[in-house]
Amino acid sequence: MNESQSPTYLIYGAGAIGSVLGGFLHKINRSVTFAGRGSHLLAIKEQGLRITGIWGEHLVPPEEIDILSDPLNREKRYSTILLSVKSKDTETAAREAAELLAEDGIMVSIQNGLGNWETIARLVGEKRTVGARVIFGAEIPVPGLAKVTVNADDVLLGEPFCPVNRALLQTLKDDLRLSGIPARAVSKEEIWSALWGKVLYNCSLNPLGAILEVPYGRLGENEETRMIIRGIIEEIFLVCQALKVPLPYKGADDYYRFLLETQLPPTRDHRASMLQDILAKRKTEIEALNGAISRLARENEIPTPYNDLLTLLIKFKEKRESQGPGPQG
Missing domain, CATH: 1.10.1040.10 (N-(1-d-carboxylethyl)-l-norvaline Dehydrogenase; domain 2)
Structure with a gap:
């Protein structure tokens, strides 16, 4: 990432956690695109995204919601893709999202369980794979609304295999903190x-x-x-x-x-x-x-x-x- 450029974020899997991350990054005027499916994505497209809970009330108006309408359109590339899908969908989602990742970009696993980081690295390369430990809780009570229910610790970001684009990793950590989400970058062993x-x-x-x-x-x-x-x-x-x-x-x-x-x-x-x-x-x-x-x-x-x-x-x-x-x- 050029020092003068701002990151472009793609939330690939705009469920509860993905919606909160994307909504907070939008709050600090970052470029955020949402990808997902179902009634929740339709609701935020038509009515906007509301976030409530322990981190306060926030609204992204519908006219400011950017939806990835065609995943097969590969003209636009994103510097940072936050992969926030269930582990059972990692292979398919990472393969699709890989086509949208900038050459020097990073794909960040915002997921539970074992095996996700290895799958992402196989599809985009170890030099573009970032692991995250996300331990705040969120739910979708109704489509279009994401509620933050609990936060047990900071979001941790790290390089599980080898060094990645450090400027992008540092910017992601800084952006999360600036938006109000506690975050830290840690070593390979710590992540x-x-x-x-x-x-x-x-x-x-x-x-x-x-x-x-x-x-x-x-x-x-x-x-x-x-x-x-x-x-x-x-x-x-x-x-x-x-x-x-x-x-x-x-x-x-x-x-x-x-x-x-x-x-x-x-x-x-x-x-x-x-x-x-x-x-x-x-x-x-x-x-x-x-x-x-x-x-x-x-x-x-x-x-x-x-x-x-x-x-x-x-x-x-x-x-x-x-x-x-x-x-x-």
């Missing part, structure tokens, strides 16, 4: 550690909350569910040891205490995203979370019965909801 830290959190709570259909707080209050959570965590630490993944915790017991005492309280009323996906008849991200742990464990001959079982139960629940209720006895 991988942060990714696995979020995987620990998601694997411990998300599928269990979806299966039992209770908010996260209930999981921490119950002795039986705490035992399951502990088993999940112990298995993930065994996988991390085998893969030599650096984690900012002394061990499974240390993270278990951190989860219950620090991470759970502010998100006690949060509903699992997997449950929201299942109720909406969408596929969940189980394969990029507990399913990924099970696959990596098998490759390293590590037994992971807790993660295996949760993966199977979520898959059953996905199929049951998509097929409708069975015959009544």
Whole structure:
């Protein structure tokens, strides 16, 4: 990026998180284009984008909303693409978005789970791949409205493989901070550690909350569910040891205490995203979370019965909801 040029942002996957990021970047007069589908994108195109919640009230009027109308039109290239799609859609979305990325641009994974960074790097190159750890929560109560519900920590940005366009990475970090979204750039080791830290959190709570259909707080209050959570965590630490993944915790017991005492309280009323996906008849991200742990464990001959079982139960629940209720006895 030339020093005199401003970045051009493409939000590829304008769901809840993508809408918040795009709306806040627009607030500081950055060039932002939204790409997505469904009723939410149609609503923001016709009525504008409203953002509410813990970071205040904001409105992007419809006349200022720029929608990517034709993904196949490759005349315009974007310096920074924020890929904010479900892990199951990474391959398709990254392949499409790659055609819209400037030669010296960066594609930033704003996603949960394992394997996304490697997929993006395979499609756009390691020198254009940026990893992010996003740990604020958002939802879409009605189409056209994105609500920020919780923020557990800063957005972290890092280079998972090798140096990228540092000017663009620095500008993204500065733009997020200027817009009101806390953000930091971290080292390669720190961004991988942060990714696995979020995987620990998601694997411990998300599928269990979806299966039992209770908010996260209930999981921490119950002795039986705490035992399951502990088993999940112990298995993930065994996988991390085998893969030599650096984690900012002394061990499974240390993270278990951190989860219950620090991470759970502010998100006690949060509903699992997997449950929201299942109720909406969408596929969940189980394969990029507990399913990924099970696959990596098998490759390293590590037994992971807790993660295996949760993966199977979520898959059953996905199929049951998509097929409708069975015959009544």
